[in-house]
Amino acid sequence: MGTRKPNGASSIYKGRDGKWHGRVTMGVRDDGKPDRRHVERKTEAEVTREVRKLERERDSGRVRKAGSSWTVEKWLTYWVENIAAPSVKANTTAGYRVAVNVHLIPGIGAHRLEKLTPEHIEKLTQKMQKNGSKPATAHQAFRTLRTALNEAMRRGHLTQNPASLAKSPRLTVIEVEPYSVAEVQRILEAAGDRRNSARWAIALALGLRQGEALGLKWDHLDLDKQALRVRRNRLRPKYEHGCGGKPCGKKAGYCSQRKQTNDDTDDTKSAAGRRVIGLPASVVQLLLEHKEVQGTERRRAAQLWQEGGWVFASPTGRPLNPNTDYHEWKRLIKDAGVRDGRLHDARHTAATVLMLLGIQERAAMDVMAEPKQS
Template sequence: MGDDKKRTRQPNGRSSIYFGSDGKWHGRVTVGIRDDGKPDRRHVKRKTKAEAAEAVRNLERQRDSHTVRKPGKAWTVKTWLTHWIENIAPLSVGENTMVGYGVAVRKHLIPGLGAHRLDRLRPEHIERFYARMQANGSKPATAHQVHRTFRTALNEAVRRGHLGQNPVRLAKAPRLDEEEIEPYTVEEVRRLLVAAEQRRNSARWAIALALGLRQGEALGLKWTDIDLAKGVLWVRRSRRRPKYAHGCGDTCGRKAGFCPQRRRTNPETADTKSRAGRRAVGLPPQLVDLLRAHKVKQDAERSAAADAWHDEGWLFATKTGRGTSTRVDYDEWKELLHDAKVRDGRLHDARHTAATVLLILGVPERAVMGLMGWSSTSMAARYQHMVDTVRTSIAEQVDGLIWKQDTSESHGR
């Protein structure tokens, strides 16, 4: 055997290359420490010494950049996403977010990419998958939601050392045209508030239009969350949309939500999870007056209901004290729009209106983020383009009112 084929013992921890009895070149590299405390020694085998040396150098580069895959059976996209959706994601996000994650993982990602070995997934695989989704009729917003979910799941795989880098971050995301924000005008807001005065829980709509609380946040408010003397409201919880299971053993032939013996499977409310979501909001004096009047009306309903009243402390309750459901609240909003003769819109458009007014008034972006419960400056940026447009429009109106009139007068001289 030639001298270059002899196996020489290297100091502990050093990489080694040697010619084996099988006629192949072998390399061994220590890349770290295993869970049992022993060295994690990786092995490569190649036909030539040069190929073995390159494989050893590649392992050393992975070791030095902390991108070496952990030992053990390789994860597939399916096994990792299943583990992530069942065991990791629920610990850090709310129920509504989990619903979106579940659809992205089970309906799209696992059927489309699940067979790939996780550490061999490439950006090109992902981009072709997005193209197939859209070719099969998925909307750009759906593909983008899948992209965000996949990126989050694989970020965790990278953090835990199962993946060297996240290929989703390298893949070209599906293009998403941002939703046009169309807040209600001041005149429309006034008409809505006037029409709301004729309805139960009229303060509910003043809170939506003036403070911009999310639907779940507004319906999750209790009287203990409000200090009328100080003019402060605390957002602490959110009302959840109900989920149901069959109570009949799935024999009624209907969907679970319409089962005569249905049973609810999720809690009525959930604490606001994010730090940005838990917040104190100042109340304008007129809104404080509306809430005081609202309390007087609710106290009268409590007296009228007598023993049928459920003393649960909800700010916006039914005539018997129960919390208002999101579905009933949505229907009330649609009726309010009709009564006020205001263009149709989503309940979330009231939130857009509140955010827009704050930014137009020049309230600092950080303060608006705190009031609205935004955790990212990207949300404020979405509104800023529209706010700038409104400001420009106002400037043009002033220009037309003053200088054009002045010009016509000068021509008449």
């Protein structure tokens, strides 16, 4: 008769079903009972390999929690709504939701979480690009998955992150070509005839991002001290239906009784984004003139004006919608007769704009210096 193995020792045996079985004690479960794992294979060699693999995981401290029934879909849904959403900015959460719901769940959601492999992930991102997704979109989905799986690993649902082993989609670096002096002159001339004309001169001259420019309030500016504090970022508004039990049939954003579900602004993207920018005298003058024009609009709108303190506002005082602002930029560069370009890339033209506003080169370099923390 063989010697009885001590409690907790691994065992390998051939069952009555003709298959080989292995049992490994991995630790203690949350209820205090032994966490005993079972593997089943056709041959003794195969089951021995699986037993040794479990033992290595146990000995290295990389043990997946017992009874895990997570699929990739269940985990990603839980992660984005219960872990990511309460802890990151609204825009970041929105990007995560798109990656999860549009790309990741349809592509790999059916896999068991612990069975997901680097090859599954690589095939997904390759398929996305074959189906027309841009490399940046595939890369964003990949990064979102890697972040979600890092959290799964931290919580013991995975022993390693397959996204960390997979090859990330290759990104094509697009070189930004700033507008020339002649092009900037035409843009500024065309902007001068438009409502909120200062919005374009200020943003281009100071290198402000769209959200930073649209998130500006008058109390962020000290025109006497010629300083501007960047603090808030304008968010793209999100809506839900307000039409009650009888939906109007339109998208929520076009519902006549729509209700906005998010805030107008959020803190700037990073600590580096919260900065103080010195305002040259010519820029201060532009803002003073703009404030006077806005005062006239306020009086004209009368009771329709919704005071929010926005530097750049609608004719009734509401903050500008980023989508409306984007299309206004496209119309502006078309009217100016210059090549198409992203508003975000136009920030690289800031030094040129400062020169055209009559600011000496040394002063322009001071304005464009690394942002100061405050």
